[in-house]
Each structure stands twice: as C-alpha cells, then as structure tokens.
Amino acid sequence: MRYADGVAAADGALDRPIGKVAPRLGPKFEALGVHVAGDLLRYYPRRYADPSRLTDIAGLEIDEKASIVAEVRSSSGVLRARTSGKLRVEAQVTDGHAVLHLAFFAQREGMAKAFAAQMRPGRRGLFTGKVGWFNGRAQLANPAVVWFDADDEGAAIEHAERPIPVYPASATLDSAKIATTVQVVLDGLRDGDVPDPVPAEVRQERGYGELLPALRRLHRPETEQDWRVAQQRQRYEEAFVLQAELARRRVRAAAQAAVARPPVPGGLLDAFDARLPFALTAGQREVGEQIAQEIARPVPMQRLLQGEVGSGKTVVALRAMLQVVDAGGQAALLAPTEVLAAQHARSLRALLGDLAEGGLLGGAEHGTRVTLLTGSVTGAARRTALLDAASGAAGIVVGTHALLEKNVQFAELGLVVVDEQHRFGVEQRDALRAKAAAQPHLLAMTATPIPRTVAMTVFGDLETSVLRELPAGRSPITSFVVPADLPAWMARTWVRVREEVDKGGRAYVVCPRITGDDADGADLVEPGAATLGDQGAAARRPPRAVLEVADELRGLDELAGVGIGVLHGKLPPEDKDRALADFAAGRTPVLVSTTVVEVGVDVPEATAMVILDADLFGVSQLHQLRGRVGRGTAPGVCLLVSGARPGTPGDDRLRTVAETLDGFALAQFDLEQRREGDVLGASQSGAASSLRLLRVARDGDLIEQARTDARAVVEADPELVGHPALRAAIDQLLAGERDEFLDRA
Known part of the structure; x- marks a missing residue:
C-alpha cells in the first residue's frame, strides 16, 4: 500500500496535533474526532479484511460505506461520454456469485489509462x-483500492496472508489513508511513550500485556490471533477505566454528609400504610426496607429503582417521600413531561386522599400537600405552588424542568426522586439537588428494564433495586402482529377496538407522527437497511400521523358513534389534560396519540392498544406502550400493526415483543439487536463513542472483572495519586460532552 498524500513523519509525541502528523489530512481527521496522535492510536479498525475470503456482495446495504474483498471479473477500458467528453473506466468485481459494478472517473486520459x-x-x-444504485444496478463510484498483489513475490505473499485493518471512514478520508497515517504514528513510538492506564499488578493478575504492543497488534496484525488478543486487552482497559471513575464517584458520594431521615412512628407513612387498599408485593416490601434504611443514615442514598411496567414503583417512591416528610424534610419528584408530571400529581393525591390536604378544610390533621409546578402553571396557581414549596407546606413537590428555575426554593429538601432519569442531564439533576442545604438523598427510577451489564456499565455508581413481581389483580395482556397490507386484518383490528369500547373499555391508537408533514416524529428505531438482495421490493408508504388517522377512524363504519380523541406533545397543556380526562371518563373512548402516553398515563379502563407502524418503534418503547393497557380488572390486548416484511429486523422485533411480556428479556434482546451507542446513550456528535470495543451485551463477565479490580484500586487510592495514567485516561473519557455519559443518573 502506498503512503497517503501529505503524511509527514511523526515524532512520537502522543499530544502532537494531527495536522502536523498529516498536514493535508488534518481537518479530515478532526472531523472524525481525531485531534492528536494519541487519538489516532485509539481510532481502532472497524473490522479486518481477509484477502483469502471474498465478501458477500448480495449482503451489502444501499447507501452504506462498504469495504469489500472482491475479484475483478471484467473491465471496459477507457470510455468517453458522448456529450460531456468526460473520461471513465467501468469494471465488474465478483465474489463468485453476485456482481458489483465499479466506475472510476478521471480528468486526464493518463489517469484513466492507469485505472484501466x-x-x-x-x-x-x-x-x-x-454503495449506490444506478441505472438498475449496484455500483461503487470512485472507490479507493488496495491491491493484494505486488511487484515482488515476497510482498504478494505477505499481502495475501496478513489481515488488513478496515477503519471507519468518511466521504473524504478512506480507510487506506487512515491506515497509512496510523503506521506513521506507530513507527515513531518507543517503549514508554504510551502511558498504560491499567496498573501493572492488575495486568499481571488478569494476564494482559502492556499497552503499546497491544496497539501495534491492533493496527498491524500479522495473524488473526494478534488482533483478537489485542482487542480483548483493550476491551478490558475500556471497562477498567470506566469502572474506576464509577468507583471514584461512589467513594465521593459516601464521603458527603446528608441529613438522616429515620422513620417516625405514628406519622404519615404509618397512616398511609394503614389505608392502603391492597397488599404490597414481596418485592415492594423488600425494596422499601432497603430505601428506608438508607435514608435513615447521614450518608446520601444513591439508588436506582427499576421495574416492570406496572410493578408499583410509584408506591415505593411515595413511601420513601412520606418517610422524609415525617422526618421534617421535603421531597421533589422530577418528571420529563407535563403529562407525566400531572399524572404523578393526580396519582399521589389519589393514593394519599385527605393526607394530601394538610392545612386545608377536610384535610387530615397531620397531612401534607402535593404541589404541582410545571411551565404551564401560571398566575395565582404558580404563586401558591412556589409559596407551598418555599414554606414547607408542600411536603411533596411534583414538577418538570420548571422545578430547576432559580426562583423555585424549598424549605428543607431531603429527597430527590427523578422519574425516567435517563431523560435528564447532569446539570439539570444537580440544579435541583443544589436547592438543598445538605446533600439530599437520590432515588432514580426507570420504567425501562435495564440488563445487568448495562446497569454495571452506566449506573455502576448507584445501588440498584429491581421490582419484577406485578401486583395482584393485574390482568394479562395478549399481543398480536397485524399485517398492515391485508385489508381484512385491518378491518378486524377496528372491529376489535369497537368490541372493547362496547364492553366499557378504552383504546389507544398510537402513531409515529403528528401530521403528514411532521419531520420529527417520535423517537423511532430506523427500519432495517435495504440490502442489494432487497432491490425491487415495493416502496413503503410514509408513517401514519395522528391527525390523519383520527379523521380516518371517525369515518369508519366499525367505529360509528364512538368518540375519537387526539393527544400529542404540541397541544396546549389544558388541551392535553382535557383529552386525557375525556378518555378516562369515556366521552372519547378511543384516543389517537403519539408516544406521549408511553409512560405515566394510568387509565384502568384502557383495554386495547393499537400501534400503527409498530416496526418503526424500539422494543422498549413497544413494551412501555403495551403497559398502558390491562391496568384494571379486564384483560388487555395489544395489536402491533406493521408493514415490515417477514424476516426483516423490524418484523423480528415485533414477533419477539408479541411472544413475551418479560421486560428484562426484551431489554436483553434490544441490547443485542441495537447499536451500542443507541442503548447506552454514548453516541457523540462529531466524536468517537466513549466505548469503542467494549460491548455490554457480550462482555458482561469482563465488565464484572474490571469492576472488582477498579474498586480495589480506588479504595486503596481514592484520588489515584499513585496512578497518573489511569487518572489521565478518566479525564479523557470525560472530555467535552462525555461527562454526560456517566452523569445521566
């Protein structure tokens, strides 16, 4: 392989700007997040091409940036366009079965002849x-080429046997140029030039070698075994650095002082427990006891509560809030949307009854108040809410981002409950916690079950509690996949909705968009990309939209006389509240909505969920939506309407969701199917992901080892004074916006 244009010799300094290593290519590397020579060493190959194995051309995806190993089948020689006179060379390459066309365009005849x-x-x-689609056939235009033969026999044999690194490339920087620049940097390095963040004693214990030899094996492997061993070593390093920072955070949190909030006999919590019309599950009792013990200590609780849809997290959180109120403190519940915040306020007031009317006529003598504060609460209602929070009259304050505003004050904030915590950033969370005189206790909640490996990787600084058991009385939910292109099936869908309404039930109809020209839509998973073998399949219609579907349903004979409501995020707050109230009361028993109903909406009469274009949604989102039905005594049904072809990723997702109600099993499936950045929230705009080689779906045992090792190192040296390379690696991990990756909790 020839050297890339403009690559200069490196001086071995890891902090040397990439523009000095490769002067002409510097801006192109920086667009990939590579700013200095050290970044380039960590810009690992995406895969390794084996010159002895041809790539399956039929499996290539249209519009993907592909690197394929293929054999030239034929070439056209130099061609000249009739009208423009432009020169080109066309060729065909094959894997022995399928054919891919190449087109090389040249400005000069000499260059065109060289291509030919x-x-x-x-x-x-x-x-x-x-990979493009031109004139009815797949094509690569102006591809970069690395030949596996050479002028001398020795070089040809070497190319034929050695794995070839293939790097994540861009439109202006191909893998070959990246590989050449990496080699220049590696050639300038000597032993000791690359600090190793993994301490020598840990490497020896786990059987891993030093960093620089591993980097050399990754970027210039002689055999497949070379890069596989080096990748494993680097996976461990990524896990170790991440777990070391999480361990540091645990130590720092444990060193802070908090106000102990022990249980108060005869207080609000006891009164609430005595009035509960149902028995707590074993899981609720166990987790409740864990939380009660932790908030009774003068050390801030840091706990993540996750559980199945409908597993009773709200009751567990409310009991913790009441314990804090009994002990003279206040609790703030932060929700991501106004719909969810309002639903929480209604649910808490309904559960507490007159215990939520402290100081009001008819309220319990020792009650408190539940105050709602969102952006739409204005005028006298807002002034009252602010006063209740600042005076302490409201023991529980529920709100959205409005709670973070500077003029919102608390008398004695003792507990922060963050619902759907992954939707909030570190600055937002800390802005609320800063309103407390002392460090408040923290209870983060998520209704999306998190696989153990993800919890270790992202929330390793939090203690984790899991609610798996559903409360007694929850009705079963049956799920079916409905082909959208079969009119008889679709007609039966709306008949089934009518049957549920006639029995006194309610039905959600969920769409991915609000209007036909809505470009934003919901937070969808992209359907599987089309491969060359899929060409010729019928084009898919645009995703369904709330307003259009509502109009269609109002005109259906199957739903004649049935009230159809509409709910989406762009409605004014009072219209959202009215839509939910009309739905719950049965005035509009069919509600056409976006995913705004995904979490927090609790209508016990809801028995049917129809999700249109269901294959566009993620697994966890489908599971959350399905959890909106069957919350009363009547069984629920979920109809997943899909245009996905059998055997595609979208269809596989739906079949899996339909076959199981186990949210943790679905979360594990989701993790294995989706890109790592999507699952972890680690994707960075304009930069490489924080996790390059580590895959939490695959590397659970390795992550567990790294966590054990990192905790031991941090416990012995909390500030890592004796481990400067590890501390520097942590600083690099948290550089720029990556701090958000760890602080989402």
Whole structure:
C-alpha cells in the first residue's frame, strides 16, 4: 500500500496535533474526532479484511460505506461520454456469485489509462466506497483500492496472508489513508511513550500485556490471533477505566454528609400504610426496607429503582417521600413531561386522599400537600405552588424542568426522586439537588428494564433495586402482529377496538407522527437497511400521523358513534389534560396519540392498544406502550400493526415483543439487536463513542472483572495519586460532552 498524500513523519509525541502528523489530512481527521496522535492510536479498525475470503456482495446495504474483498471479473477500458467528453473506466468485481459494478472517473486520459491497466481480470483487492444504485444496478463510484498483489513475490505473499485493518471512514478520508497515517504514528513510538492506564499488578493478575504492543497488534496484525488478543486487552482497559471513575464517584458520594431521615412512628407513612387498599408485593416490601434504611443514615442514598411496567414503583417512591416528610424534610419528584408530571400529581393525591390536604378544610390533621409546578402553571396557581414549596407546606413537590428555575426554593429538601432519569442531564439533576442545604438523598427510577451489564456499565455508581413481581389483580395482556397490507386484518383490528369500547373499555391508537408533514416524529428505531438482495421490493408508504388517522377512524363504519380523541406533545397543556380526562371518563373512548402516553398515563379502563407502524418503534418503547393497557380488572390486548416484511429486523422485533411480556428479556434482546451507542446513550456528535470495543451485551463477565479490580484500586487510592495514567485516561473519557455519559443518573 502506498503512503497517503501529505503524511509527514511523526515524532512520537502522543499530544502532537494531527495536522502536523498529516498536514493535508488534518481537518479530515478532526472531523472524525481525531485531534492528536494519541487519538489516532485509539481510532481502532472497524473490522479486518481477509484477502483469502471474498465478501458477500448480495449482503451489502444501499447507501452504506462498504469495504469489500472482491475479484475483478471484467473491465471496459477507457470510455468517453458522448456529450460531456468526460473520461471513465467501468469494471465488474465478483465474489463468485453476485456482481458489483465499479466506475472510476478521471480528468486526464493518463489517469484513466492507469485505472484501466489496474483492472486486470482475476486481480483481487480491497474496494472501499459508498454503495449506490444506478441505472438498475449496484455500483461503487470512485472507490479507493488496495491491491493484494505486488511487484515482488515476497510482498504478494505477505499481502495475501496478513489481515488488513478496515477503519471507519468518511466521504473524504478512506480507510487506506487512515491506515497509512496510523503506521506513521506507530513507527515513531518507543517503549514508554504510551502511558498504560491499567496498573501493572492488575495486568499481571488478569494476564494482559502492556499497552503499546497491544496497539501495534491492533493496527498491524500479522495473524488473526494478534488482533483478537489485542482487542480483548483493550476491551478490558475500556471497562477498567470506566469502572474506576464509577468507583471514584461512589467513594465521593459516601464521603458527603446528608441529613438522616429515620422513620417516625405514628406519622404519615404509618397512616398511609394503614389505608392502603391492597397488599404490597414481596418485592415492594423488600425494596422499601432497603430505601428506608438508607435514608435513615447521614450518608446520601444513591439508588436506582427499576421495574416492570406496572410493578408499583410509584408506591415505593411515595413511601420513601412520606418517610422524609415525617422526618421534617421535603421531597421533589422530577418528571420529563407535563403529562407525566400531572399524572404523578393526580396519582399521589389519589393514593394519599385527605393526607394530601394538610392545612386545608377536610384535610387530615397531620397531612401534607402535593404541589404541582410545571411551565404551564401560571398566575395565582404558580404563586401558591412556589409559596407551598418555599414554606414547607408542600411536603411533596411534583414538577418538570420548571422545578430547576432559580426562583423555585424549598424549605428543607431531603429527597430527590427523578422519574425516567435517563431523560435528564447532569446539570439539570444537580440544579435541583443544589436547592438543598445538605446533600439530599437520590432515588432514580426507570420504567425501562435495564440488563445487568448495562446497569454495571452506566449506573455502576448507584445501588440498584429491581421490582419484577406485578401486583395482584393485574390482568394479562395478549399481543398480536397485524399485517398492515391485508385489508381484512385491518378491518378486524377496528372491529376489535369497537368490541372493547362496547364492553366499557378504552383504546389507544398510537402513531409515529403528528401530521403528514411532521419531520420529527417520535423517537423511532430506523427500519432495517435495504440490502442489494432487497432491490425491487415495493416502496413503503410514509408513517401514519395522528391527525390523519383520527379523521380516518371517525369515518369508519366499525367505529360509528364512538368518540375519537387526539393527544400529542404540541397541544396546549389544558388541551392535553382535557383529552386525557375525556378518555378516562369515556366521552372519547378511543384516543389517537403519539408516544406521549408511553409512560405515566394510568387509565384502568384502557383495554386495547393499537400501534400503527409498530416496526418503526424500539422494543422498549413497544413494551412501555403495551403497559398502558390491562391496568384494571379486564384483560388487555395489544395489536402491533406493521408493514415490515417477514424476516426483516423490524418484523423480528415485533414477533419477539408479541411472544413475551418479560421486560428484562426484551431489554436483553434490544441490547443485542441495537447499536451500542443507541442503548447506552454514548453516541457523540462529531466524536468517537466513549466505548469503542467494549460491548455490554457480550462482555458482561469482563465488565464484572474490571469492576472488582477498579474498586480495589480506588479504595486503596481514592484520588489515584499513585496512578497518573489511569487518572489521565478518566479525564479523557470525560472530555467535552462525555461527562454526560456517566452523569445521566
């Protein structure tokens, strides 16, 4: 392989700007998040091409940036366009079964002849470019080429046997140029030039070698075993650095002082427990006791509560809040949306009854108040809410981001409950906690079950509680996949909705968009990309929209006389409240909505959920939506309407969701199917992901080892004074916006 244009010799300094290593390519590398030489060493190959194995051309995806190993089947020689006179060379490469067309465009005839001379039938190489569809056939235009033969026999044998690193490339920087620049940096390094964040004693214990030899094996492997061993070592390093920072946070949190909030006999909590019309599950009792013990200590609780849809997290959180109120403190419940905040306020007041009317006529003598504060609460209601929070009259304050505003004050904030905590950033969470005189206790909640490996990787600084058991009386939910292109099935869908309404039930109809021209839509998972083997399949219609579907349903004979309501995020707050109230009361027993109903909406009469374009939604989102029905005594039904073809990723997701109600099993499936950044929230705009090689779906045992090792190192040296390379690696991990990656809790 020839050297990339403009690559200069490196001086071995890891902090040398990439523009000095490769002067002409510097801006292109910086667009990939590579700013200094050290970044380039951590810009790992995406995969390794084996010159002895041809790539399956039929499996390539349209519009993807592909690097394929193929053999030249034929070449056109130099061609000239009739009208423009532009020169080009066309060729065909094959994997022995399918054919891919190449087109090389040249400005000068000499360059075109050089292309033509290279394209000798039988010659094998690595072709990199964007897969397009032109004139009814797949094509790579102006691909970068690395040939596996050479002028001398020794070099040809070496190319034929050695794995070739294939790097994540861009439109302006191909894998070959990246590989050449990496080699220049590696050539300038000596032993000791690359600090190793993994302490020597830990490496010896786990059987891992030093960092620089591992980097050399990753970027210039002699054998497949070389890069596989090096990748495993680097996976461990990523896990170790991440777990070391999480361990540091645990130590720092344990060193802070909090106000102990022990149980008060005869207080609000006891009164609430005595009035509960149902028995707590074993899980609720166990987790409740854990939380009660932790908030009774003068050390801030840091706990993540996760559980199945409908597992009773709200009751557990409310009991913790009442314990804090009994002990003279206040609790703030932070929710991501106004719909969810209002639903929480209604639920808490309904559960507490007159215990939530402290100081009011008819209220319990020793009651408190539940105050709601959102952006839409204005005028006298807002002034009253602010006063209740600041005076302490409201023991529980529920709100959205409005709670974070500077003029919102608390008399004695003792507990912060963050619902759907992954939707909040560190600055937002800390802005609320800063309103307390002493560090408040923290209870983070999520209704999305989190696999154990993700919890270890992202929330390793929190103690985790899990509610798996559903309360007694919850009705079963049956799920079906409905083909959208079968009119008889669709007609039966709306008949089924009518049957549920006639029995006194309610039905949600969920759409991905609000209007036909809504470009934003919901937070959807992209459908599986089309491969070359899929060409010729019928084009898919646009995703369904709330307003259009509502109009369609009002015109259906099957739903004649049935009230159809509409709910979406762009409605004014009072219209949202009215839509939910009309739905719950049965005035509009069918509610056409976006995913705004995904969490927090609790209508016991809801028995049917129809999700249109269900294959566009993620697994966890489908599970959350399904959890809105069957919350009363009547069984629920969920109809997943899909246009996905059988065997596609979208269809596989739906079949899996339909076959199981186990949210943790679905979360594990989701983790294994989706990109790591999507699951962890680690994707960074304009930068490489914080996790490059580590895959939590695959590397659970390795993460567990790294956590054990990192905790031991941090407990012995909390500030890592004796481990400067590890401390520097942590600083690099948290650089820029990546601090958000760890602080989402």
